[in-house]
Amino acid sequence: MRKIAVISQKGGVGKTTTSMNLAHALALSGKKVLLVDMDPQANLSTSLGIHGSEVKGVAAVLLENEPIASHIAPLKENLDLIPAGGKLGELEFLSDGGSSRGFLLEQAIKGLSESYDFLIIDCPPSAGLLGMNAMLAVNELLIPVSSDYLSMQGLSRLLGIVQHIEEKLNRSSKKWIVITRYHRRRRLANEVRNKLLNYFPGRVLDTPIRESVALAESPSYGVSIFDYKKLSFGAQDYLSLARDIVLKGQAV
Ligand SMILES: Nc1ncnc2c1ncn2[C@@H]1O[C@H](COP(=O)(O)OP(=O)(O)OP(=O)(O)O)[C@@H](O)[C@H]1O
Ligand SMILES: [Mg+2]
Known part of the structure; x- marks a missing residue:
């Protein structure tokens, strides 16, 4: 099982x-996928029609x-979710628990590797214990970088934090960058992309995810882009990203 924290x-x-x-695209291509929502905002669960207060979810497993x-x-053929x-x-x-508090998710997922090809974890926008649990449960990090100047700054900060933790614990993970909210005709977006390609050769996935209204709309219907508008740019881009990820895995 490949384990990836977004x-x-x-x-x-x-x-x-x-x-x-990405999880839907991988499932459509025949991979067995488990999604885990590690964000207390529960945006992932809600976007898939499962409301946070109605389920005990991964909180009950960890706490x-x-x-x-x-x-x-x-959720669907080949795709399960832990809300x-x-x-x-x-x-x-x-x-409680001292340093073992960071390894609760890693412990909990032991034994799942037979059942799935991919574990994909959606992380909260913070560097606290939830993100730490996600990081320590996986061996690949997928880092979305939106096509603007400030997100480059966010990336260096994130990589600094990750490097610090990994050095301390003597471990290392593969790091992939996916460019999101990309506007092909916007100069800044291309500058950001070129910088990333220069600084992180081999780490930037080939497919940038274009800005697309359908991608922003689909969560309000409680479905992925494939069940909302399967012919949209957004659907094409995530299918192509899934292929990039599968190919990178063969090289890992
Ligand atoms: N490629 C895209 N095109 C258009 N809208 C997008 C795209 N990607 C994300 N969005 C929209 O941008 C907003 C933020 O996206 P999303 O919730 O995926 O970000 P996030 O990193 O998970 O945010 P948070 O840090 O709050 O968890 C959402 O409204 C989403 O629908
Ligand atoms: Mg989110």
Whole structure:
């Protein structure tokens, strides 16, 4: 099982949009995928029609030690979801457990690797204990960078934090960058893309995700882009991104 956290402490860069639609694209291509919503905002769960307060979700697994299998909700063929759960935010305030608090998710997903080809975790826009649990449960980080100047700054900050944690714990993960909210005709967007390609050769996935109204609209219908407008740019881009990810995996 490949384990990927979609991570950035910067808000609104497309983590949830990418988690949701990449997972659907992989599932459509025949991969078995488990999505995990690690954000107390529960945007991913809500975007897929599951409302936070109605389920115990991953919160019960991490805070109450409940078995993970009982919180897996089947979504579609090849695709399951563990929703956030109403109490997930409490994890940030967990005072027991010392350094093992960072490894709760890693512990919980042990035993799932037989059942899935991909685990995809949607992270909150913060560098707290929830993001830490996601980071330590995976070996690949997918970092969405939106096509503007400030998101480049956010990226260097994130990479600094990740490097610090990884050095301390003596571990390392593959890091992939996906360009989101891309406008082909906007000069700034191309400058950002060229800079990323220069600074991080081999790490920037080939497909930039274009800005598309349909991608912004689909969550309000509780479905992915493939169930909303399967012929849109957004659907094409996420299918192409899924191919990039599969190819990178063969090179890992
Ligand atoms: N390619 C795109 N085209 C148009 N709108 C997009 C695109 N990607 C994301 N959006 C919209 O931008 C907003 C932020 O996206 P999203 O929720 O995926 O970001 P996020 O990084 O998960 O945010 P947060 O940090 O709050 O969790 C949403 O309204 C989403 O619909
Ligand atoms: Mg989000």
